[in-house]
Structures are given as structure tokens and as C-alpha cells.
Amino acid sequence: MNQIITLADTRQAEALSGWIIYTEGDSSRSPHYIRLYEKACKRCGMSVTSGLYRPSVLHSDKNEALRQLRELLEQETPRYVINRTRDYVLAELLESMGIRVFNHSRIARLGNDKSEAYRYMQQRGIPVMPTVYGTQSPPPWYPAVVKSCDGHGGTEVFYIPDRSAWTEWKKEWLQQSGCACSEKQYLIQQAASDSGKDVRVYIVGNEIKAAVLRTSQTDFRSNYCLGGEVQLYRLSSEQRGLVTRTIEGLSIGMAGIDFIFHHGQWVFNEIEDVAGARSLYSLSDYDIADDYIRYIRTQL
Numbered sequence: 001m002n003q004i005i006t007l008a009d010t011r012q013a014e015a016l017s018g019w020i021i022y023t024e025g026d027s028s029r030s031p032h033y034i035r036l037y038e039k040a041c042k043r044c045g046m047s048v049t050s051g052l053y054r055p056s057v058l059h060s061d062k063n064e065a066l067r068q069l070r071e072l073l074e075q076e077t078p079r080y081v082i083n084r085t086r087d088y089v090l091a092e093l094l095e096s097m098g099i100r101v102f103n104h105s106r107i108a109r110l111g112n113d114k115s116e117a118y119r120y121m122q123q124r125g126i127p128v129m130p131t132v133y134g135t136q137s138p139p140p141w142y143p144a145v146v147k148s149c150d151g152h153g154g155t156e157v158f159y160i161p162d163r164s165a166w167t168e169w170k171k172e173w174l175q176q177s178g179c180a181c182s183e184k185q186y187l188i189q190q191a192a193s194d195s196g197k198d199v200r201v202y203i204v205g206n207e208i209k210a211a212v213l214r215t216s217q218t219d220f221r222s223n224y225c226l227g228g229e230v231q232l233y234r235l236s237s238e239q240r241g242l243v244t245r246t247i248e249g250l251s252i253g254m255a256g257i258d259f260i261f262h263h264g265q266w267v268f269n270e271i272e273d274v275a276g277a278r279s280l281y282s283l284s285d286y287d288i289a290d291d292y293i294r295y296i297r298t299q300l
Contacts, residue, residue, distance in 0.1 A: 004057040004068045007076075008050045016046040016300060018080035023087070024052045033277075033289070037082070040293035049078075053085045058093070066093065073097060080296055082253075084274045086112045086152065102253035102296055103273045111255065111273030114149045115187055118268075126246050127267045129189040129260075138166050143191040148184045152272065156184070159191065194261035198269060199233050201243050201257045202280060202288060205295040206250065208243055210286055211235055212279050230279040242266055253299075254292040 005021060020037055022029035034050050041048045058065040080100045083091050091105035103111070110117045118128050132139065135146065139160060146169060148156035158173075160166050196216035202209045213233040235243065239259075246257060246268060256275030259266045277288050 002054050002057050004065050005051045005053050005072060016079050018048050018078040018082065019051050020048050020082040021051045021053050021085055023085045024054050036289040037293065040290040043290065044293055044297045046293065046297060053090060055087055058090060069093060069097065079300055083108060086274055088112065100300065103255060104251050107250060107252055107255060107273050111271040112150050114147055114270060115185065117271055121268050127265065129192060129262065129267055132188040135186045135188060138163060139188045141190050145189050145191050146186055147189065148186055192260040192262040192267060198258050198260045202275065203247055203252045203257060204254050204288060204291045206247055206252050208240065209288065209291065210280055210284065212283065230283060232283050239266055253295060254288065
């Protein structure tokens, strides 16, 4: 029987012991990154054990998942869980059992459901590119960008320059009988004027810590993992004010907030609740994992 979470055999008995959980097979699970957290915890008198999460258990049989979680927590109750699974439902379950989860399930939901994030930002007056929820009709403007609601890292994002490209995308991604992608939820946005350029703002404990400009000369996506070039970026007072308004009222442990450029103005693009920090580590000596663990310590 598949277990919902399998913990590594490195558990320790510190009073402030916790888990860092990744989805099985997720490319974001980096041994180097886990070691950064282990070292940061040790410096704070804490410990962390890595665990692999199998979402199929939870999403096929919630009662069985609950039973397994209760059994696991009877053996060991973590003081905190760092959730890098992108699964807000798992976070909600752990929170319902009295476990402090970082990030909170609300942030995980906003970070992994673009339709939820865009509606939330629009309601709060944060600039978002014109958006159509669903792909029943062609884009009302071109160029456009089609995004899966739960994609991340620049994946499942498609540039649609004209009606012909839309027809081809629709045929390939939505009309293939039996294709798993046909079950995905998509939305359409007007493409920003500045293609291949964005800024990721790193947030720890609802505070702005750093920003990185990402650019690509070969792709409309600027993600570092897709070959984008990076450099540290100094926020203007206006940009800092927009970031502050964007995160106001949210309880962010650590996340990246991405903004794109449209005719000289910043526009919200997404929250990355499982933010990668390779670009930040390559550009500076700022240790965001250490800062994050210190924040968690103060919360505990």
C-alpha cells in the first residue's frame, strides 16, 4: 500500500523538530536545497526531516489519507511542516490537525491556482493583464498567452500570436481524445508588451527581502530554469508600494511574487509559493533559507 508521506531515516529529537515535504518525483526536490534547510535549522537549534508525499493517496481516498496521517502523527508530531508539495489540500489537512504549516494553505492555493490568484488580485485593485477564464472562445485580443491554472516554473504556458495559432493550440491541447491535458483548466490573458522580461520579488515573513530581474532573448518566458538571464534588481518606491499592497493581508512564510512589464508599468503575474532561489544564491550571499527558518522559529 502506498503511504501518503514517507519520511527519511534522519529524524532527530530536538524540541523544534519538523518536516519538509516534497511531492514524489518533483524536480524541485534538490538534495542541495534540503541541506540548506538542515544547516539553517541546526544553527537555530531546530531539526528538519525530509518527506516524500504521494498525492494519489489523498486525492483518491481522503479517508484513507486521514487515517495514514493520524497514524504517522501518533508516532511523531512535528512542530512545523514546510510544505513544498504545491498541494493546498494537504496543507489544510495538516492545519486541521493542529500542525503549523509554512506556507499556509491559503498561500498554497493562490500559488497553484492562477484563476484564484488573478481574481483575488483583481478584487483588491492589483493590476492584472486582461483575463478570460476558460478557453471556450478564442482570445478577444492578440497576441495572447494561454496558461494552465496549476502550471509552474514557466511550464504549460503558450504564446498565441494570432487566430491561426489559437486554432492549432486548441486542436493539439484540447481536442485530443483521451489526452490528460484535456482535463486541465486553462485561462487566457492578453500578452504583456515586454515579452521575456519579469521581476521576481522574494518575500520572507511578509517582508520584501530581494528582487531579481529575469530576461530572455529567445523565449517569451524569462524563467531562470528555462535559460533566462538574471541580475539583482532595485525596486523603485512605486514598485515597493505595489508589492506591499499585493502581499497585504496574506500570511507569507516564503514566496516569490512575479511581476511583468506592460508599457512601462508593473503587472502582477503570479505567486510562486514553492519559490526556487537558485538565481538569488548565484547573485548574492543572502541566504534566504536561513532567513526563512529564523522566521519560522519566531512563529513557533
